[in-house]
Amino acid sequence: GDSVTQMEGPVTLSEEACLTINCTYTATGYPSLFWYVQYPGEGLQLLLKATKADDKGSNKGFEATYRKETTSFHLEKGSVQVSDSAVYFCALVPSNTGKLIFGQGTTLQVKP
């Protein structure tokens, strides 16, 4: 079945370091891909999305490119801030459905 695999955390970085969180997926057809973020004590927020191959989603300095050939959607940021500390979830919506399938989440901790 459809699934999402993320790199295990926690990921600990110093402020202004570069971030990459790996995400790969398994799906039939043409899923839409998403990154959600969950700040401590809060609900899930959509960070960015891409709906077709080679699309790049971007928001708040974060980027991810939909790579169909490698079935990947890695999250990147050039310079992280302490306020980016959160749990990041990669997710997909299979073609013709409305259900989100999430990865297990990656905790990011940014130290000053």
Place this chain on the structure above:
Amino acid sequence: ETGVTQSPTHLIKTRGQQVTLRCSSQSGHNTVSWYQQALGQGPQFIFQYYREEENGRGNFPPRFSGLQFPNYSSELNVNALELDDSALYLCASSGQEVYNEQFFGPGTRLTVL
């Protein structure tokens, strides 16, 4: 524009009891999805309601049931609670097309003792 709201925030029940969780969708949204998020895990899809009809269900037993009302708010009911039902229950609403971006509420933390 009011976002997705859920009630209650926290709930403690004992094994075998029944629970009802509530969700108000974002204004203009007609689709509600429910997810279960166990501690340290990603959310798992329970089911989705579109215009008051169930529109897809995940791998959850029948004791998980739901409703959607004419105003598109929704309830999640869980019967015969088990210890493993302890989790954060998330509700998400989305717009006119079911594949649209889903907006999540803050969740209800259920603890089963």
